[in-house]
Amino acid sequence: MASAHAKTKRPGGIVRTLMMGIWLPAVFLAGLLCSFLPAFHHPTPHHIKVAVAAPPATTAQLQHRLDTAVPGGFTLRQVDSAAEARSAVLNDDAVAAFAPAPHHPQLYGAKADGVAMETIVRQVFTSVAQNAGATLDFHELVPTRPGDTLGTSPFYLLMACTLPAYFLVATMQRAVGFSRRAHVATLVGGGAVAALACYLTGAYGMDAIPRHPLALLYLFLLTQSVSLTSYGLVSFLGPFFPGASVTLFIMLSVPSSGGTVSVDLLPDFFRFLHPVLPMGNAADALRNVDYLGDRQLGRPTAVLCAWIALGTALIVLGYVKHLRRLVREARAGMTGYVPVPPVEDPTVELPEPVALPPRRHHFGEQPPMLTGRVSGPAGEPVPGATITVTDPRGRQLLHTRTDHNGEYAATGFHDGFAVVVAGASGRKPVATRLLLSTETPLNQDFILTSHRPAGAALSR
Known part of the structure; x- marks a missing residue:
């Protein structure tokens, strides 16, 4: 037998959920009001x-x-x-x-x-x-290219490299079965495709940027500056990496890039950021390749490569941090390790069942929809017990294991009925049918008895 206990949200939990839903839109609002507006509302010459x-x-x-x-x-x-x-x-x-x-x-x-x-x-x-x-x-003396009458086409090509590079990092967090190496390879490959598409469109389709291999190179370096650094931030900022990446590569990079308003017309703060952030350096590189005969490329090249090096260093340090955590858990005797939940940008999050570490939920992380504990008849925890969730048709939605305390947690289910089966070696499996809802989390405990003829398997 199995039973589910619905948890009623307290006022504090409602506020917490609301804050989790609005913090990233708040970042966009602050960025537009405090970054875009001051930069663009009144262009003024500066030296x-x-x-x-x-x-x-x-x-x-x-x-x-x-x-x-x-x-x-x-x-x-x-x-x-x-x-x-x-x-x-x-x-x-x-x-x-x-x-x-x-x-x-x-x-x-x-x-x-x-x-x-x-x-x-x-x-x-x-x-x-x-x-x-x-x-x-x-x-x-120096007119723009025929396909760039307003002088802003390169800026939109740079945006077309930056945004997909960021969103690829966000969506790849769902690929929990991919190794870190596979993630990085996908980011590099995706960046190459985005850069090539922008180059062919801008150079051959619109005649807005030069048909020069260096233009393609700098578009690719921009994608890697954004994607590798964003991916590296995931290990250290967790669910808050979207806010940091959006602030760095959109809210600050766009107004300081000089792509729509020349750098010498911007306020001091954005003129200071221009030679530091990736988009401004990529814009300078494209302009230098197009109009200055490949001169003055030293600083843009060095800065873009520095951002890529920073992203690579963060990824390596994140991997080391991950290994150290595994060592600590092994020393603590933990078994049935549950992978860290995917860190996502709420603006691109797609519902998909995923296991969560059965621990206290922190602000910004995905809240669990289903939690519970698997124990024996005497109340002892059953670590490493399998938890399988299927839909009413029998299609498997999730398969995970309990931790050293016999606990499990999961989220990402669609609203509706599901069958949850708990099993362990040498014990009789137990199944129950639950109505899962994104509004009301459920707690489902199981009691597993041995295969020896005894009482019926119970769970509460």
């Missing part, structure tokens, strides 16, 4: 470099006028000729070049530095020319 082909006195006078109009917005560099000023733009030593003249001053820009950047520079220097009673002539 934009402009080469000026004029005498030092004229350059100083122009600097003073700009500081009055836009304090701290522009940093002028005096050069000897218009040709040298144009060369500064082509070599990425300056965002724009200016050659003053009495009636038709010349401004040279680079749309590849960002459409928003070029627009602001043109507006400011047009105003300067008009105040002097002159008409500004503008010349485009």
Whole structure:
């Protein structure tokens, strides 16, 4: 005989469940309000470099006028000729070049530095020319590619590499039968596929990025920076890894990437993050490959590789941590070890039966739907007893074992009836039919008697 005891949720449990459901949306809300909004709502020039082909006195006078109009917005560099000023733009030593003249001053820009950047520079220097009673002539030195009119297509390709890389980590947590090595191999393979798809679409389908092998390489390095680091965080942050990964690789990386708003137009905080986070470095690498002839790739390459190295180190340390835990459990005499439950992003979680460690449930972890204890007639625990859950048609949903205390726990079932069978070597199996519900956890204990003719097998 077997019986189930439904546990009624207390007010504290309801609050706990509610908090578990809303913490990740709260991270997104905070990120959008505290990261995206401050970064994008009012782009302002910050020390934009402009080469000026004029005498030092004229350059100083122009600097003073700009500081009055836009304090701290522009940093002028005096050069000897218009040709040298144009060369500064082509070599990425300056965002724009200016050659003053009495009636038709010349401004040279680079749309590849960002459409928003070029627009602001043109507006400011047009105003300067008009105040002097002159008409500004503008010349485009570095236009964007034909398929990238607004200069933002590479950003969306970078997003198309970043998001699948993160979500692959989240969904792979369901592959509990995979080894750590298989997980990593899947992340590398998935990243290669995502990078290749983005490269072929952007380079050959849209002509938005260069048809250069280095472009493919940097897209792949971005996927690995995100996926390996996110996967490495799982061992240390557990159920909170989605919040950390989303914050690092989306909430902070997107506004600081310079993909939609040029870096020199962002607040100080995001300009500081730009050379540190993966997306900004991947954006710089694509731009350098496309417009600067493969120059200035040292920093983007080093930073992306550093993130990959960090992710690899976290994975190795997580593996060492896992081995140490197994050693501690072995020394404590634990048997019937139950694997650690999958750590998931609630936004991509799919119901699937999975065994949980039969212990106190911590905030952020999956709550058990079914718990219980298997014991003998005298109340002694039966470690290593098998617990099999099937649907009414006999299809196996879950197979696990009890721990050293004879306890088990599981979750991920759909609402409905299921058959739970407990068995152990030398003991008579016991089965019971339960109505499982995501709303009400059940506790099902079993008592297993030996095969010797005695009383009927009981469980409570």
